[in-house]
Amino acid sequence: MIDDVALKDDTLMREFYDLERRSELHGRPHSPHWDFDEFLGAIRSPDSGERAEFFAAYDGDRMIGTAILFSFLLDNTEKAWAVVNVDVPERRRGVGRALVEHVEQLVRADGRTILMTASHLPFDDREDHGYRKFAEACGFELSNFEVSRHLALPVPDERIQEWLDDAAPAHEGYTIETFLGAVPDDLVDSLCLLLGQLAVDAPTGAVDFEEEAMTPQRYAEMIAATDAMGRTRYETVALTPDRQVVAQSTLALSQKDNTVVYQWGTFVHREHRGHRLGLATKAVNLRAVQAARDDLTLVTTQNAETNDYMVAINERMGFRPIEVHAEFVKRF
Ligand SMILES: CC(C)(COP(=O)(O)OP(=O)(O)OC[C@H]1O[C@@H](n2cnc3c(N)ncnc32)[C@H](O)[C@@H]1OP(=O)(O)O)[C@@H](O)C(=O)NCCC(=O)NCCS
Known part of the structure; x- marks a missing residue:
């Protein structure tokens, strides 16, 4: 089941953040990552140029995946950007695909034609990494490589x-x-x-x-x-x-x-x-x-x-x- 997540609910946002953190740092534990207060400050601050929507996937009461959909409002209005994370033990059960399908429906209903997303990958596995395979399985193609330094x-x-x-x-x-x-x-x-x-x-x-x-x-x-x-x-x-x-x-x-x-x-x-x-x-x-x-x-x-x-x-x-x-x- 996929639900909208209430931004004002501190307990829910803590669960959302903890899952995102575990997922993002999996396999890259020493990467810099925002703390909970930084995350809350960022997502609760209004930006008149961008709409942000928050979703979570549940197994019963348990949050097992998260998604954020950013839609540009003043320019580049044919585009949207999605951030999808699935908790590590819950992977390969179709949760990621369900979250992508959910946001994709909203993007299409909004009349937009371009959906973007991204993943951090190690240099030596950038062609075959599972996250890239996931993106391709969901119908995305590689558009750009950025390098973190x-x-x-x-x-x-x-x-x-x-x-x-x-x-x-x-x-x-x-x-x-x-x-x-x-x-x-x-x-x-x-x-x-x-x-x-x-x-x-x-x-x-x-x-x-x-x-x-x-x-x-x-x-x-x-x-x-x-x-x-x-x-x-x-x-x-x-x-x-x-x-x-x-x-x-x-x-x-x-x-x-x-x-x-x-x-x-x-x-x-x-x-x-x-x-x-x-x-x-x-x-x-x-x-x-x-x-x-x-x-x-x-x-x-x-x-x-x-x-x-x-x-x-x-x-x-x-x-x-x-x-x-x-x-x-x-x-x-
Ligand atoms: C990428 C991610 C969202 C995938 O979530 P998931 O719930 O495991 O994905 P699904 O189970 O829906 O996978 C759908 C298909 O993608 C492909 N896929 C997903 N993970 C894969 C992996 N590790 N290796 C190879 N293929 C993979 C498979 O084709 C899979 O279908 P199948 O299981 O029937 O073979 C999850 O690993 C994650 O949170 N990664 C960190 C954050 C991230 O990079 N998000 C953006 C991805 S573009």
Whole structure:
């Protein structure tokens, strides 16, 4: 039986989270994973650009599988994204397929034509892994490989200085500034414009994305969601002399004892590439988080395997590949 899950019910959401955690960390126990408060903060924060629906599969009273369906509301409205997890002892009983069929029906009824999903896979088994076989058995095809990479911290400050010295001659005339939480009001419009372009320009394999409608309201919601997760957001931006944001890099870290730093987006506007603003914003941001906390152990990041520019910067900084994130698509 598959049920809607009430987001406001703490006990139910705890069960949902625990199952998701067991499933996601199965076979990859040391991977960074959000804690319960981070999860609750993220899923209970409104996003006017996206609808999220929660479902659980039951055997009697026992929750044995979960699904979240994200439907984009302001752009890319033909697409939806599903996250499906089945508890480890309950696998190969048709639960995953039933959850996919359930969300697929909703996506079709909503008039959408593209459903996407993804799985973390080890490098050496990315062609034949059971999760990929599952996606294919449900009618999905591989659309993209992203690669997760980790950078061990701390990075000696002299190394960060070397990157900054290398980049500096290429970006004369731009200024680089770091903000905790939201950027000042006068930078919001140009930052939103930039963030909306990310999905257009970043390689996304067989699925093309149109520009994302990143409105100031959504930006404010994103900031509120980061706060609700108990994370601090470090935003380093590159500005033109007339203070337009043309490059950005975001790091998020827990306000509690979690020592993992999450690299979120890094993006340089297409008219301002070739000035080493990607390396410069990432390096300045890393220096800022290391100055704030001396107990941080690693930065985790993820980007398309084919994103040569970003991969080159990450390799230069010493990021090491950990696993792939295989993305799948089903078109109706
Ligand atoms: C992937 C996952 C959701 C599958 O759930 P499940 O309930 O075991 O899947 P089902 O029993 O419905 O499997 C349906 C079909 O998929 C294929 N399949 C599923 N798991 C498989 C595996 N480990 N190896 C080979 N084929 C597999 C089979 O063809 C299966 O049919 P069959 O059992 O009649 O042969 C589950 O393993 C999981 O939660 N993984 C972690 C999260 C994840 O990666 N989710 C996204 C997947 S795209």
